[in-house]
Amino acid sequence: MLKKLLIANRGEIAVRVIQTAKALGYRTVAVYSEADANALHVDQADEAVCIGPAQVAASYLNADAILEAAKKTGADCIHPGYGFLSENAGFAKAVKQAGLTFVGPPEAAIELMGSKRRSKIAMQEAGVPVVPGFEGNNASDDELINAAKDIGYPLMLKASAGGGGRGMRLVDNSEELAASIQRARSEARQAFGDDELIMEKAVLEPRHVEIQVFADRHGNAVYLGERDCSIQRRHQKVVEEAPSPFVTPELRNAMGEAAVKAALACHYEGAGTVEFLVDQHRNFYFLEMNTRLQVEHPVTELITGQDLVAWQLRVAEGQPLPLTQNQISLSGHAIEVRLYAEDPANGFTPQTGTLHNFTPAEGDGIRFDTGVRSGDVVSPHYDPMLAKIIAWGETRNEARRRLVRALEDTTIFGVTTNRHFLSRIIADETFGAGEATTAFLQQAFRDDPSLTPQTLSIRELAISAGALSLSHSGQPGWSNAPSTALPIRLETPDGTRELLVSHHGPSLTVIHDEEHYELTLQNPHPNQLCIIDNGVRHRCQYYRNGDSLYLQAFGHSWWVRDMTHQPAKGAQGAGSGKLQAGMDGAIVDVLVAEGDEVEQGQTLVILEAMKMEHPMKADRSGIVGQVLANQGDQVKRGQLLISIQSKEETVA
Template sequence: MLKKLLVANRGEIAVRVIRTARSLGYRTVAVYSDADANALHVDEADEAVRIGPAQVAASYLNADAILDAARRTGADCVHPGYGFLSENAGFATACADAGLVFVGPPAAAIELMGSKRRSKIAMQEAGVPVVPGFEGDNASDERLIIAAKDIGYPLMIKASAGGGGRGMRLVHNEGALADNIARARSEAKQSFGDDELILEKAVMEPRHIEIQVFADNHGHAVYLGERDCSIQRRHQKVVEEAPSPFVTPELRQAMGEAAVKAALACNYRGAGTVEFLVDQERNFYFLEMNTRLQVEHPVTELITGQDLVAWQLAVAEGEPLPLNQDQIRLNGHAIEVRLYAEDPASQFTPQTGRLERFEPALGDGIRIDSGIRTGDTITPHYDPMLAKVIAWGSTRSEARRRLLRALEDTQVNGVVTNRYFLGRVIGHDVFGAGEATTAFLAQHFADDPSMTATTVSIRELALAAAVLSHDHGHTEGWSNALATVIPLRLGSDEGTHELLVQRRNKSLRVSLDEDQIELADIRIGEGQLCYIDNGVRHRCHYQHYGDHLYLQLSGQSVRFTDRTHQPPEVDSLTGTGKVLATMDGAIIDVLVEEGQPVRQGDVLVILEAMKMEHPVKADRDGRVCGVHTAQGDQVRRQQLLVEVEPELTTHETDAAKETEQ
C-alpha cells in the first residue's frame, strides 16, 4: 500500500493531483522553488520542501533535489504531473533506483516515445498508420535533402526529440529546404540537446485528434474516447473538446483501437495520449505519444465521469484498470480553454505582475483548474497559464454557452490576459459549426478585434468617471440640482482622455470633445456598477485601488489611470531613448555596444521569459550612449537596459562646434 505521494511539479497540475490524492487518503508532499514559496500548491500539501532558486534548471528540473525531498519526507511514490521531468526516462529510472514508485509509464516506454524517429518506426511495425516520410538514423543535411525529393512538397521538418512546435518547420519548396534544416537543427539542439531531424509529408489543414489510453500491469489497455485539439497557436493548443464534432463512431473505434495497439507495443503502463492528424477524408496518421497526463485531461474526465489521477494511482499500486472497454461510456460534451497571462494584441507576449483580483465564475457544468489566487505574482520563470476553464453540457451547444458565460464573468485584474480572445474563439461561427482545423486562427482570426489594441469608448470612460466620483466621495453631486462641471483626466493604453463630468440625481453626463453620453440610475457597491444606458439596465464589475481602475464588461477588461491631479504630459514626437525591459526575464543576447548608431525599431537586446524569446527594440534613431546589461543578467520589468541619444544634425553639429570655440 502506497501512503505518501510527492508531486514533482507546481501550479494547477500540482494542486489538482494533491486534491485527488488527499481524497484517497494519501499524505502529500509539495516541492517548491524560491519563487513559489507562497504558492497555492504548497499550502494544499501536507508537507513541502524547498528544492532551489526560481530558475527551472535549478529547481523543478533538479532531479537530485526532488529525490532528496522524497527521502527527507518519507514519500513512497512520485507523481510528475506534466512538463518538467514528466517525460524524462532518466528521472523515472532514478525514482525506481531510489525505491520510489513512479506514477507513470516504464522508463523504456518514455524513452521510445520521446524519439519521433524511433516511435514512428515502432508504430509502423505495430500496424498503426503513420504519415509518409523519412526517419533515417542521425541523417545528415545532404541525406535529408535527397529524401525530400521522394517525399515531395509541402513537407514538415521535425526535431526527433521535439515537442511544443520547437524544431519544427513547414517547407513549401526545395529552395527553402536547406536553410530550414539548419534552423530546425539549431533550435532542436538548443531546446532538447539533440539535433536529430526527421521529415514528413505535410498534412494540410488537418484535425488534431488525440486518444486517451490507459494500461495496467496485467496486460489490459483501454481508450477513453478522443479529444479534438485542432485550434492551435504556434503548435500550442488553445481549445480542447471531447468528443470531437468531426469524429464518427466508426472513426472513434478505429483510432481508439490503433491507440491501444500503440500502448501495448511499448509495454505501456498508466495514462498516455496518442496523438493523430486526421485529414478531410478522415484518414488518420500517428503523430506522437505523450507519456504522461495531458493538460486537457479534464474534458475526458467530464464526459466519462472518471478521475484519471485516481486511475493513475490505482495502476501505480498494481491494481487492474477500474473499467474494461465495454464499460466506458461517453456522456455529453466538454470544452476546455487555457486562460493565460498574455497579450493577444501584442503577439501574445507573456505578462508578469501582481494579480490584483482572480475570481473565477462558477456555475452548473463549470470546472476551474488553477494554481493561483488573488495577490499572487506572475513571474517570468514559468509558463504563464493562470487557469483552465472547462464547461460540460448535455450537448455541445450547452457546453459552449456555459463556457462563454464563464469566461465573460471570470474576474481577473492586474495583468493582461487572453480572456477576451478565448471568448471570441468560442463564439466564432466556424468553431460553432464544428469546422475548425489547425488553420483556424490563421484563416479566420487574423483581423479579429481581440487581436488588436482595445479602443476605449466614451461609454467606458463614463463608467470610469462614475466609479471615481463615487469612490472619491463626490456624492454631493447626486442631487436634483445640476452639479458643477468637473474636469477628469483618465489614462489608458491609448493615451490621456480629457473629460468633463456632470452629476445629478444618480445620473452622469460625460463629454469628450464633441461626444457626449448620459448614464442614469447609477448604483455602485461591492465592486459592481449598475446603470441604465439608452433605456437598458446593465452591470459591470470594477476594482479600484490607488490611481488604478479596472472595468470588466462585455467580455473585455479595460484599465484606467486617474491622472486628474498629475502634471500635464509633455508631448514628444520621438521616443525617450531609454530602452527598458518589457518584462521580468533573463538577457540572452546584447546586440549593440556603446557608440553604435541604431535606427528606430532595431533590436538591441534579446530577453527570454516564460520559455520565449522577446526582442527589445530602439524607440528612436540615434547612437547608443549606454549599455546597462549583459548576457546572462536577470532583469526586472521596466529596468533600464540601453540608452540611445539622438544624433546631431549637421546644423546642430556646426552650432555645437561654434559654441566650443
C-alpha cells in the same frame, strides 16, 4: 498499499492531483521553489518542502532535491504532473532506484516516445500510419537540407526531444530552410537540452486529434475517446474539446485501436496520449505519444465520468484497469480553454504582475482548474497559464454557451489575459460549425478586434470616470457636488483621454470630444457599481490600485489610469529607436553589434520568457548605438536593450 504521494510539480496540475489523492486517502507532499512559497498547491498539501530558487533548473527540474524531499517526508510514490520532469526517463529511473513508485509509465517507454525520431520508426514497425519524412540519427544541417529535396515543401522541422510547439518550424521553401534549422535547433537546445531535429511533410490545414489511452501491467489497454485540439497558436493548444465534431464513430474506433496498438508496442503502463494529424479525407497519421497526463485531460473526464488521476494511482499500485473497453461510454460534450496571462493585442506577450482580484465563475457544467488566487503574483519564471476553464453540456452548443458565460463572468484584475480572445473563438461561427482546423486562428482571427489595442467606447469611459469619482470621494481635487463640472484625464490602452464630468445627484454626464454620455450610478457593495443605462440595470466590478482602475462590465474588462493630477508628459511612440524588453526573461542571442546598420522590423535580440523565444525587432532604421544586453543576461520588462540612432543623428 501506497500511502503518501509527493507531487513533483506546481500550479493547477499540482492542485488537481492533490485533490484526488486526498479523496483516495493519500497523504500529500508539495514541493515548491522560493518564488512559490505562498502558492495554492503548497497550502493545499499536507506537507511541503522547498527545493530551490525560482529558476526551474535549480528547483522543479532538480531531481536530486525532489528525491531528497520524498526521503525527508517519507513519501512512497511520486506523481510528476505534466511538463518539468514528467517525461524524463532518467527521473523515472531514479525514482525507482530510490525504492519509490513512479506514477507514470516505465522509463523505457518514456525514453522511446520522448524521441520523435525513434518513436516514429517504432510506430512504422507496429503498423501505425505515420507522416512521410526524414528521421536520420543526429542528422547534420547538410543532411536535413538534402533530405528536404526528396520530401518537398512545405515541410515541418521538429525537435526530436520536443513538445508544446518548441523547436518546431513550418518551412515553405528552400530559401527559408537553413535559417529555420538554426532557429529550431536553438529553441530545442534551450527547451530540452537536445538540438536533434527531424523533418516531416507538412499536412496542410489538418485536424489535430488525440486519443487518451490507459494500460496496466497485466497487459490490459483501453482508449477513452478522442480530443480535438485543432485550435492552436504557434503549435500550442488553445482550445480542446471532446468528442471531436469531425470524428465519425468508425474513425474513432480506427484511431482508438491504432492508439492501443501504439501503447502495447512500447509495453506501456498508465495514462498516455497518442496524437494524430487527420487530413480532410479523414486519413490519420501518428504525430507523437505524450507519456503523461495531458493538460486537456478534464474534457475526457467530463464525457466519460472517470477520474484519470485516480486511474493513474490505481495502475501505479499494480491494480488492473477499472473498466474494459466495452464498459467505457461517452456522454455529452466538453470544451476546455487555457486562460493565460498574456496580451493578445501585443503579440500574445506574457504578462506579469499581481492578481488583485481573481474570482472564477461558477455554474452548472462549469469546472475551473487553477493554481492561483487573488493576491498571487504571476512571475516571469513559469508558464503564464492561470487556469483551465472547462464546460460540459448535453450538446455541443450547450457547452459553448456555458463556456462563453464562464469566461465573461470570471473576474481578473491586475494582469492582461486572453479571456476575451477565448470567448470570441468559442462564439465564432466556424468553430460553432465544427469546421476549425489548425489554420483556423491564422485565417479567421488575423484581423480580429481582440488582437488590436482596445479602444474604449464613450460608455466605458463614462463608467470609468464614475468609478474613479466614487473611489476618490472626499479626496482633495475631487467633488461629487451637484452640477460640478470636473475635468479628468485618463490613460487608456490606446492613449490619453480628456473628459469633462458632471454630477447631478446619482446621474453622471461625461463629455469627450463631440460625444456625451449619461448614466446613473449606484454603489451597493464595495468594488461593485450598479449602472442604470437607458433604463437597463447592469453590474460593474471594479478595483482601484493607486492611480490604476480595473473594471469589468457587459462581459468585457478594461483598465484606465488616473492622470488628472499628474503633469502631462509626451509618450514615447514608435520609432523611438529604444529597444526595450517586452517582458521579464533571459537573453538567448544578440544579433547585432554597436555600429551595425539595421532596418526597421529587423530582429535584433532573441528573448526567452515563459518557455518560448520572442524576437525583439527594431522600430526604426538606423545605426546601432549602445548594446546593453549580452547572451545569458536576465532582464526586466521595460529594460533598455539596444539604442538605435538615425543616420542623421550619427553624422551630427
